[in-house]
Amino acid sequence: LNYTPHSSAKRLPSLTIRASAAAFPSPSDGASQAKSPEQFRVEILSESLPFIQRFRGKTIVVKYGGAAMKDPKLQASVVSDLVLLSCVGLRPVLVHGGGPEINRWLKQLNIEPLFHDGLRVTDAETMEIVSMVLVGKSYNINADTVAGELAAALGAEKLILLTDVAGILEYRDDPNSLVKETDIAGVKKLIAEKKVAGGMIPKVNCCVRAIEQGVSTASIIDGRVQHSLLHEIMSEDGLGTMITA
Numbered sequence: 212l213n214y215t216p217h218s219s220a221k222r223l224p225s226l227t228i229r230a231s232a233a234a235f236p237s238p239s240d241g242a243s244q245a246k247s248p249e250q251f252r253v254e255i256l257s258e259s260l261p262f263i264q265r266f267r268g269k270t271i272v273v274k275y276g277g278a279a280m281k282d283p284k285l286q287a288s289v290v291s292d293l294v295l296l297s298c299v300g301l302r303p304v305l306v307h308g309g310g311p312e313i314n315r316w317l318k319q320l321n322i323e324p325l326f327h328d329g330l331r332v333t334d335a336e337t338m339e340i341v342s343m344v345l346v347g348k349s350y351n352i353n354a355d356t357v358a359g360e361l362a363a364a365l366g367a368e369k370l371i372l373l374t375d376v377a378g379i380l381e382y383r384d385d386p387n388s389l390v391k392e393t394d395i396a397g398v399k400k401l402i403a404e405k406k407v408a409g410g411m412i413p414k415v416n417c418c419v420r421a422i423e424q425g426v427s428t429a430s431i432i433d434g435r436v437q438h439s440l441l442h443e444i445m446s447e448d449g450l451g452t453m454i455t456a
């Protein structure tokens with residue numbers, strides 16, 4: 212038995228921007244629309260069936276860093292999402308970063324963290340701190356890059372990068388301009404137009420590399436939100452930006 216999602220099977224155009232708030236109708240949307248938290252939870256659970264069927268046995272590489280790694284509540288939520296995904300048959304692989312912890316130590320030692328196009332410039336002094344924080348690991352490789360290459364090498368279905376923004380924003384300062392879904396050509400255009408800048412550049416590039424090597428989709432999602440992984444993987448709309456070939 213292979214259940215097909217009843218809702219809009221239509222493909223989204225290559226670049227779709229939707230305000231994420233639409234997924235959570237507020238009571239002011241009308242009494243017939245208002246859903247109790249229990250109803251909402253049950254619907255999400257029921258909606259997850261086709262995704263469990265689709266992704267069972269598939270490898271999902273998740274890079275985690277930023278707030279999700281710092282806040283104990285978010286840490287616990289990421290780990291519980293991973294356990295749940297594994298219990299229903301997916302094969303999650305976790306790659307962790309260490310940027311904030313490295314910066315904290317550099318600050319204590321009065322060393323200015325230096326970045327070029329979103330990637331850390333690791334001089335000899337910084338390397339000592341990096342080694343200390345990450346325990347012995349001889350090259351400092353950006354964890355997004357590691358996650359992307361690992362996803363490709365493992366033949367993963369998905370690559371998911373948790374970060375501290377909602378996803379790719381068409382307009383960096385407008386949280387309502389989330390790009391829900393796009394493809395390689397779409398993200399290359401966003402980089403060329405300088406709409407994607409700073410730390411988002413290596414993130415997007417490693418998604419592109421992973422997809423070009425066979426990973427089906429790469430998502431950049433908000434690690435500040437509890438259970439963001441489940442929301443992205445197990446719902447039709449997802450939560451952040453999903454990049455396809």
Ligand code: ADP
Nearest residue numbers: 277374375376378379380406407408409410411
């Ligand atoms: P992490 O620490 O999670 O690896 P980074 O801080 O290196 O992430 O990169 C994410 C940052 O990229 C965002 O916080 C944001 O400041 C910046 N950025 C640049 N362009 C965009 C964009 N178009 N959409 C979203 N974020 C962007």
Ligand code: ARG
Nearest residue numbers: 391444446448449451452453
């Ligand atoms: N859950 C589905 C998947 O993982 C759809 C996710 C859509 N996500 C998005 N950000 N548009 O394939």
